[in-house]
Amino acid sequence: MPGTEPSTVPLIVDVDTGIDDSLALLYLLASPEAEILTIASTGGNVPVAQVAANNLAWLELCGRPDIEVTLGSPAPLTDPLRTTEDTHGPQGVGYAELPASTRSVSARSSAQAWVDIARDRPGEVTGLVTGPLTNLALALRIEPALPTLLHRIIVMGGAFHHPGNTTPKAEWNISVDPEAAREVFDAFSAAPADRRPVICPLDVTETIEMRPEHLRRLAAVAGSTPAEVISESDPVGTRSHAANPIVRHLSDAVRFYLEFHRDHGQGFLAHMHDPFAAAVALGTVDYRARSATVDVELTGTLTRACTVADYYGMWGRPFNADIVVETDPDEFFSSLVDRIGHCARRTPFG
Template sequence: MTGEPIPVIIDCDTGVDDALALLFAVRHPGLDLRAVTCVAGNTDVDGVVRNTLTVLERAGAPDIPVARGAARPLIEPARSARHVHGTDGMGDLGLPAPTRAPAAVDAVTLLHREILASPRPVTLVPTAPLTNIALLLRTHPEVTSNIGRIVFMGGAVAVGNATPVAEFNVWHDPEAAAILLTAGVPITMYGLDVFQQVVVDGPEVHRLRASDEPGTRLAGDLLAHRPTSPGGPAEAEEAGGLGDAGAVCAVADPRGITTRLLPVEVTLAPGPSRGQTVVDRRPRPGESEIHEGRREHALVDVALEVDADRYVRLYLETVGR
């Protein structure tokens, strides 16, 4: 590794895999985690703040500012994913309450302050519904002058999880995602197509869980929370996906993903396709463009392939520091 660490701000809805992402960001020497902002998503926003502070404590992180953000999407009511992440959003691991306190400012204020205060352009990494980011961009558009790139975990080229076509983070607040795509800065979409491929196998998860170091052990417990092969042999049951942490791996090591610059838009109309990220992979215009003219689309670096083994190695090397 050469050069100075990359200034990074994570916007999250901590959650199991957001916690994995935070553990990685704190410990990777090539990343300078400057702030964390919290938004409703996997659980309610107060639970997200609590979980975030707890993870940073367990990771032995320095006193990184953490701020509470939006309690609900721009238009829709909040709809949690506790059925995936547990009642507390952290796999119901019974973790102690944090002793740290959140910042005295709200998430948008903290984002504005930390982005403009950074001596070098910030990489913004949203791993959650994009409500805070949309509010920031609409309230303080000047921040884009010091955002080098936004790498967001969200969307899907092929199959969704919240619906057959929509991924949870975008589905939770489609209007916010649409605003993100107009940010006017380089954007990388780390969607379900690559998200689901990066899996830590059972023996490695077991090794992490046996560690005496609190942050490393927490990573193992979180990975084991969601088995990738329920009903299989014990080592397969303990295997777990990195999920959101893969997006932070892509910041530290962008050569691990293959991207294409493609037009992307978010479906906002009510109905079964609401929240879908429509990614245009056609080599030439179709009849719609020929007869009706081209529409404006955001151009996004869409992750289409991932070197899963590379990111698993990177993650294990980093959280074991």
């Protein structure tokens, strides 16, 4: 359970920005606990160059040009990259049209940034991965001691007692690069219990349901006008008229996600997987976790990229992960609405 984390959490943030990754970034930028040391970009929801552009754009919009953005691997370890513009929009941010940043990415790669930062601050840094695990796997090849150099890693990925969202058994982030996921989980088999990865799987993240009311409340906290009212009866692609640019772009991004979930029979809601993982990384949400040995199926005809958990030691292998199994979505959304709303209110661009 949270409560033992330091007041400031040094973070490596590794994302494939996407709509819910965008909310995760905004949540971190709005949180005083977060000391973001770098933002690593990995190909996933959209190609890696677009991911980096989205990261730079959000940072500029929020007045944080001081944070490094690195460029990661353009493709998974073995397979061609598959992207999800149908889920996240052509640029990965739904209907939002973010102003392009004038900054460029860092000269060092995402994998090298993982290694450099962990070596510079041994035992201090938490890694948050909300996309495929490609960059971290490559970093482990450079520095196999990362499991002891890092304070902990938080991974949004996997599905254990829940259907997949990419195949009947596989979750998207793991499915994009299952070889990388297996390398990472194997590497952490020797990590001390308090440094095991914390996995935020679909079992829990699909209970984190964002609805139009959350956006209305967030805009109200931001003091944005007019009231941010999103209705399922609105024409497809309706754009926000919010005066506050963070609220406006966030609303345009999330509307696309709401429509996607509705069109796939899940209701006019949006599963906010990645912001929840960000809250776990910061220790700002209560959760219950269960220790297990986690592995990834690589060869199954029907089950490739399926995450499998051994809770009882049947494999005779050490535990290598703590799997989140329960949380309070209302508590999480209260934090998200309040933090991002106040951030949008005080930003110089708002």
